[in-house]
Amino acid sequence: MFYRRAGIRHLDYRHERQLWPLPFDRLLVGVVVALLLAAPFLVDRLYLVAYLLPWLIWSSAALGLNLLMGGAGQIHLGYGAVMAIGAYTGVHLVRLGAPLELAMLAGGLASALIGVIFGFAALRVKSLYLAMATIAMQYIVDFGITHIPGVSGGGMASIAVPPVRFLGVRIEGDLPTYYMALLVCAIIAMFMLNVGRSALGRALAAIRERDYAAEIIGIDTFKFKLLAFWTSSFIGGVVGSVLVVCYLRSVSPEQFHLDLSVQLLAMVIVGGLGSVLGSFFGAALVLFAPIVFDNLIGYGADRLGISLGADLRAHLPLMLYGALIIAFLVIEPLGLAKIYDNVRNYFLVWPFRTARR
Amino acid sequence: MKLNRRTFVAGTAATALIGLRPAFAADEKIVRFGMPQDFTKIYTFVTAEYSQGQRDYFSLINARGGVGGYKIVADVSDHANDLPRAIEAYERLKREGMVLVDPLSTPVARALVSRALEDKVNLVTAFSGRSDAADGSVFPYVMPLSPNYWTQAGLIVDFFRQQDKDLKGKKIVLVHIDTPFGKEPIPIFQALSQKLGYTFETFPYTPPGNDQAAIWPQVRRAKPDWVVFWGAGVGQTTALSEAIRNGIPMDRMSSSVWLSESDMDVVGKEAAKGVIKFEPCAGGRSPKVVADILKEVAGKGAGAGPEGKIGTAYYNYGVMMGAIMTEGVRVAAAKAPDGPVTGPWLNEGLTSITDFTAEGLLPAMTVTKEDHQGGGKGRIARWDGAKFVPQTDWFSANQDVVWAEIKKSAETFKTTGK
Numbered sequence: 001m002f003y004r005r006a007g008i009r010h011l012d013y014r015h016e017r018q019l020w021p022l023p024f025d026r027l028l029v030g031v032v033v034a035l036l037l038a039a040p041f042l043v044d045r046l047y048l049v050a051y052l053l054p055w056l057i058w059s060s061a062a063l064g065l066n067l068l069m070g071g072a073g074q075i076h077l078g079y080g081a082v083m084a085i086g087a088y089t090g091v092h093l094v095r096l097g098a099p100l101e102l103a104m105l106a107g108g109l110a111s112a113l114i115g116v117i118f119g120f121a122a123l124r125v126k127s128l129y130l131a132m133a134t135i136a137m138q139y140i141v142d143f144g145i146t147h148i149p150g151v152s153g154g155g156m157a158s159i160a161v162p163p164v165r166f167l168g169v170r171i172e173g174d175l176p177t178y179y180m181a182l183l184v185c186a187i188i189a190m191f192m193l194n195v196g197r198s199a200l201g202r203a204l205a206a207i208r209e210r211d212y213a214a215e216i217i218g219i220d221t222f223k224f225k226l227l228a229f230w231t232s233s234f235i236g237g238v239v240g241s242v243l244v245v246c247y248l249r250s251v252s253p254e255q256f257h258l259d260l261s262v263q264l265l266a267m268v269i270v271g272g273l274g275s276v277l278g279s280f281f282g283a284a285l286v287l288f289a290p291i292v293f294d295n296l297i298g299y300g301a302d303r304l305g306i307s308l309g310a311d312l313r314a315h316l317p318l319m320l321y322g323a324l325i326i327a328f329l330v331i332e333p334l335g336l337a338k339i340y341d342n343v344r345n346y347f348l349v350w351p352f353r354t355a356r357r
Numbered sequence: 358m359k360l361n362r363r364t365f366v367a368g369t370a371a372t373a374l375i376g377l378r379p380a381f382a383a384d385e386k387i388v389r390f391g392m393p394q395d396f397t398k399i400y401t402f403v404t405a406e407y408s409q410g411q412r413d414y415f416s417l418i419n420a421r422g423g424v425g426g427y428k429i430v431a432d433v434s435d436h437a438n439d440l441p442r443a444i445e446a447y448e449r450l451k452r453e454g455m456v457l458v459d460p461l462s463t464p465v466a467r468a469l470v471s472r473a474l475e476d477k478v479n480l481v482t483a484f485s486g487r488s489d490a491a492d493g494s495v496f497p498y499v500m501p502l503s504p505n506y507w508t509q510a511g512l513i514v515d516f517f518r519q520q521d522k523d524l525k526g527k528k529i530v531l532v533h534i535d536t537p538f539g540k541e542p543i544p545i546f547q548a549l550s551q552k553l554g555y556t557f558e559t560f561p562y563t564p565p566g567n568d569q570a571a572i573w574p575q576v577r578r579a580k581p582d583w584v585v586f587w588g589a590g591v592g593q594t595t596a597l598s599e600a601i602r603n604g605i606p607m608d609r610m611s612s613s614v615w616l617s618e619s620d621m622d623v624v625g626k627e628a629a630k631g632v633i634k635f636e637p638c639a640g641g642r643s644p645k646v647v648a649d650i651l652k653e654v655a656g657k658g659a660g661a662g663p664e665g666k667i668g669t670a671y672y673n674y675g676v677m678m679g680a681i682m683t684e685g686v687r688v689a690a691a692k693a694p695d696g697p698v699t700g701p702w703l704n705e706g707l708t709s710i711t712d713f714t715a716e717g718l719l720p721a722m723t724v725t726k727e728d729h730q731g732g733g734k735g736r737i738a739r740w741d742g743a744k745f746v747p748q749t750d751w752f753s754a755n756q757d758v759v760w761a762e763i764k765k766s767a768e769t770f771k772t773t774g775k
Contacts (some may be wrong), residue, residue, distance in 0.1 A: 048451050050445040058441075095773075142481030146537065153775040155489050155544065155766060156382040158467045177364060248440065249471045250774070253537065254464045291445050294434055304365035310405050310662050314396030 003301045018214070019193055036182060040175050050245065051288065055280075056181040057243050058190045058287055062267040062279035064235030067192060069265075070274025072228035074122050075207030078134040079236055080260030084253070086111040086237025087244045088151055091159055092249050100245065102166040108237035114141070123227050126211075138258050145253045150223035153195050158252040161245055177246040187285055188235055204228055204334035248314045251256025264277075269324055271333025289324055323327035362402055388427045388686050388698055390415075391455040393436040393446035395462050399565075399590060400438070402619055403671050404461060408433055409662035410675025411459075414646070416473070416654045416661065422685050425690025427698070436460065440468050448558045453476060456703045457682060460577065463538055473498050477700035479568075479685075479707060482592040483678050484614050484637075489766035492728035494706065496767070498700065499730050500707055502681050505764055508733040509613045509635045510542035511755030514549050516611070516633070516737040519749070525554035530579055532572060532596060533562075533587035534739075535561035542587060548758045555582075567593025573599040582609065589615045594623040607631035608739070617670035618744070626742055633748065636738040638677040638719040640667035640740060640745050646676055670745065673718070681714035681722065681731075682707075720751030733759065 002024045020026045048309045076082075090107035091272055096101055099216035121133035147150050153159035164171050166180050195201040203224045211221050244251045249261035263286055271282020294317040301308050308316070332339045374513075388665050393409065394404045411537035413428045423429065433452055435441035443465040447458055449652060459481040460466055466486030474496070482490055483503040490499035504512070518524050520550050531546055533539035541546035545706070550557040560576055562569045566588050576584060584605060586596040593616055600610060601624070608631035616634040642648060647668055666672050689706025696702055710724040710731070734753045744773035 032509070046448050050448040052442075053442070054441045082698075089638065146535070152537070154769070155541065156467075156489065156770070156775065158470075158487070158775065160471060160770075163471075191495060247444075248468055250467065252467050255468070258437070269411075287441055291442055295449075296441075298434060308432075310408060313433075314405075316439075317435070318397055324702065 005346060007094060017147055030091075031259065033186075040178055041355045042070070045174060048178055050253060053178050053181055053247055054287060055283055056178075056185040057239060057247055058264070058267065059257065059280045059283040061187045061264055062271065062283050063188050063192050063233050063276065064239060065237065065264050066271075066274060066276075066279050067195065067204075068232035068267045069268050070226050070272075070278075071195065071208065072204040072232075073223065074119075074135045074228060074230070075131045076129060077131050077261050077265065078118070078138035078157045079142070079264050080232045080258065082111045082115050082236035083240030083243065083260065084141055085114050086240030087239070087256065088145065088240075090241030091161055091244055094245075095159070095162055098214055100166050100241075104241040106237050107241045108234040111237025111240065112234040113228045115200045115236070116226055116230045119139075119226050119229025119233075120227060123222060135258070137175075138261055142253060142257060147254075151357030152253055153251075157317060158250050164245060166245075171245060181242055181246045185195055188239070191235075192279075199226070200227065200231075207238075209350045224270065245348070247275050266325075270328060270335060272337030275335065275337035278335045278337030281340070285325070285328070285336065289321045290317050293320045363624060375767075376589055380735075385696075385733065386423075386427045386696075387430045388432045388480050388703065389450070389453060389455045390429060390682065391450035391458040391690055392431050392433045393445065393450070393458070393465075394433070395460075395465075395742055397436040398438040399716070400461065401590070403590065403617075404512070406617070406666050406671035407461060407598070407621070407660065408674040409660075409666060410672040410677075411679040412661035412675075413650045413654050413667070414436075414676045414679030416659055417504060417646075417650050418683050419436070423689045426694065427686055427690055429683060429686065436462070436465060438464060439519065441463065443468065444472075447472065447478075451476060454698070456698055456700045457481060457685075459483070459682075467471075470496070470499055477704070479535055479700055481682065482676065484674065485652035487766075487770075489763050489770060491642050491728065491733075491760075491763050491769035492587050493652050493726050494767075495730040495771050496729065497726070499703060500724075501708070502678065502729065502731055504614075504635075504637055504733045504735045505540045505759075505763075506538075506613060506758045507545045508602050508730065508756070509735065509741065510545040511733075511759050512547065512735050512737070512752070513585060513613075513635055514553070515752075516749060518553060521582070526581040527555045528579065529555050529583045529585065530558045530560060530576060530581040530606040531585045531587060532560045532562065532576055534564050534566050534589070534592050536564050537565075538589070539700055541585050542546075542585075543756075545758060546764070549755060559662065561590075562592070566593075567595055569595050569599045573603045573605070576600070577603045577605060584610045586610065586612055594620050595630055596705065597624045601625075608640075610634070611737070614674070619669065619671075626740075628665065628744045629740055631739060633737055633739045634745065635735055636670075636745065636747065637735050638670065638673050638715075639717070639747075640673055640738065643672070644718040646680060646718050647673065677715065681710065684710050684713045684715070689741055725726070746760070 003022050008021060020029060039052055065076060069074050069096060079137050086107035089110040090103040092105055093103035118137040122130050125133060169176050171177055171180055207220050207221055207224055212298045215221050265287045267282035270285055272278025297316055396404050412431060415431050418424055419428050423509040434446050436446055443460060447469055458478040463485045466482045469480055477498055480499045482499055482501050488505040488507050491498040491505055492500050523529060546557050558579055560572050562572045588596060607629060610632050611658055614635050614637055621629055650665060654660055655667060685703055685707035688709045689703050692705055693702060708724055708726045711719045712723055715719050722731040724731045733756055734751045736751050737748045739748050
């Protein structure tokens with residue numbers, strides 16, 4: 001049905017390799033982009049500041065992590081720390097008078113530098129051992145931040161973000177923060193979409209599948225593993241700055257603890273390893289399923305006059321959320337993006353039953 | 358599998374489509390409080406007891422016809438100490454007209470400070486958040502409304518002084534969780550050691566504090582005269598168990614507000630006999646408000662939780678905070694009976710609370726536009742194996758040192774945002 005492939009002829013390689021060869025895909029992307037651009041005028045303020053904004057930011061972070069985990073197959077349990085380095089570098093530089101654009105890039109570079117140091121572990125160890133090495137990074141960075149008053153901001157360990165401008169626009173209020181996050185997210189998403197069809201992306205995919213096989217076919221695994229850590233950490237650092245500037249408005253150590261790393265890891269896995277779309281789906285599910293369930297149960301209990309005990313009332317949403325994640329992964333182990341893909345494949349050949357890619 | 362998937366998609370879609378706005382009677386005059394708190398992550402049973410106390414108090418007031426013509430609606434939800442969830446709850450409740458939010462979590466309170474100051478929503482940070490928010494001239498909408506950690510440290514040291522007559526040459530050690538919260542009281546202990554002549558040492562343990570085996574032998578070797586242990590949740594019970602194992606005398610150990618009967622169940626009621634803590638309000642069921650709740654709310658089956666928890670330390674903290682907020686509404690309604698109910702309206706009331714004791718539950722409390730702490734009074738109580746027994750009358754001490762620190766820190770916030 002919708003995804004009509006009749007009449008599409010590839011006359012050269014460039015044409016064949018375009019991102020969205022099907023007109024319907026292009027239309028869909030166009031509609032989603034238009035909706036996101038128009039969102040501040042379409043949806044209630046609550047949904048803009050409390051749903052869309054964090055969704056864009058967390059999706060950007062998940063995309064960065066996905067490059068490393070889905071793209072290069074290197075597990076990272078300290079991505080929150082990577083973001084913290086970027087956030088703190090960015091905020092301190094802004095406070096010293098640097099323009100936000102530069103501070104964000106510098107935050108990214110600082111994250112990339114420190115990230116790549118821990119990335120060296122990836123040259124020696126794999127999978128679970130690498131997970132341990134990156135968890136160590138999380139704790140070392142946490143410790144460093146809380147114990148250096150110059151970094152954390154002293155006794156209260158909280159630093160407010162001063163008024164900033166981004167590309168000439170003052171970042172305050174709902175619209176500028178939203179559009180700034182949207183712009184950064186769009187840039188990262190475009191990068192991620194394109195990286196898969198670049199030499200870097202192919203080299204990373206080869207390493208992901210089997211690194212010694214990659215070595216045999218002439219890929220410098222040393223270089224590309226570090227490059228993956230570098231790029232992914234850079235994105236994390238930039239998103240860290242966006243997170244504190246656009247959303248949290250102040251920076252303190254507990255915002256970047258292991259919880260955040262695990263949350264991002266869950267987004268990537270539930271969404272779909274290596275999938276751009278999946279990062280967005282995963283971020284939405286992990287961020288909002290507990291909130292939606294909590295609101296629904298509160299609303300339902302109010303409406304139906306059921307009095308739930310405080311404990312049950314608080315834990316029921318989490319039980320449902322856990323069940324939902326398990327259910328999604330049982331139905332489709334490859335993540336939410338694959339569920340979308342299945343639907344798309346179904347319509348691709350509809351009314352026939354088997355999809356041939 | 359196909360059917361499952363379809364049901365699944367339909368179910369998810371239905372979840373997304375149902376409207377989330379609860380309905381309330383439109384003709385009643387209400388004041389809306391937001392209570393997104395952490396029921397599931399770190400504070401768990403602390404929040405459960407605290408929230409139960411708060412809700413029972415509001416039920417009591419509403420059943421008696423409200424206060425100043427207003428009914429109190431408290432919207433309780435779980436933010437699990439997660440910032441996106443807390444900010445969502447804050448923004449959602451703000452849309453519904455919330456004039457006061459009580460997140461009972463330091464990270465969340467910190468993240469909400471700039472929003473609350475901007476939106477003019479009263480952010481209650483009782484026993485959490487920034488200690489320097491006691492300075493109302495810098496933080497007009499951040500309301501600790503309770504003795505902050507610096508005051509607690511000041512009162513605890515003064516109790517030591519009362520016991521020993523003179524602290525000169527004595528040694529006080531602070532065993533604390535190694536987080537900003539754990540390090541918060543250090544400046545006060547240091548300033549007072551200069552003044553009173555005791556030596557002061559700190560022993561940090563790594564968060565969350567469920568393993569402190571390495572630190573307590575060091576504490577024992579330091580031969581302290583007094584030990585203050587500073588943590589929350591699991592860190593507190595672990596600290597007590599380790600102290601008992603290392604033979605540190607219980608009657609020389611003191612906690613901040615974060616110690617309750619439930620902790621004693623874990624440690625062992627007999628073993629922890631003698632340990633002392635700071636008390637911001639009376640415990641037990643004897644205070645009149647708590648007795649009233651037992652009779653008029655729990656007695657009629659309208660209690661918010663298990664009846665056995667009524668009168669525990671954290672339950673009474675909840676009642677205390679509920680009573681202070683309600684008193685704020687009463688004063689606000691006395692000043693401007695017809696509202697409109699807004700953040701500034703309630704702020705007027707909260708900052709004009711004078712000599713409020715909640716019928717003997719708490720020490721006389723006076724909040725002003727400058728002093729959001731409410732005077733900084735409290736008392737010291739000792740665990741006698743079954744309950745906490747007050748050792749002092751309500752008192753206040755070392756407020757000069759505390760306020761110097763508050764002013765210094767608030768000034769830093771004002772000029773640098775730190």
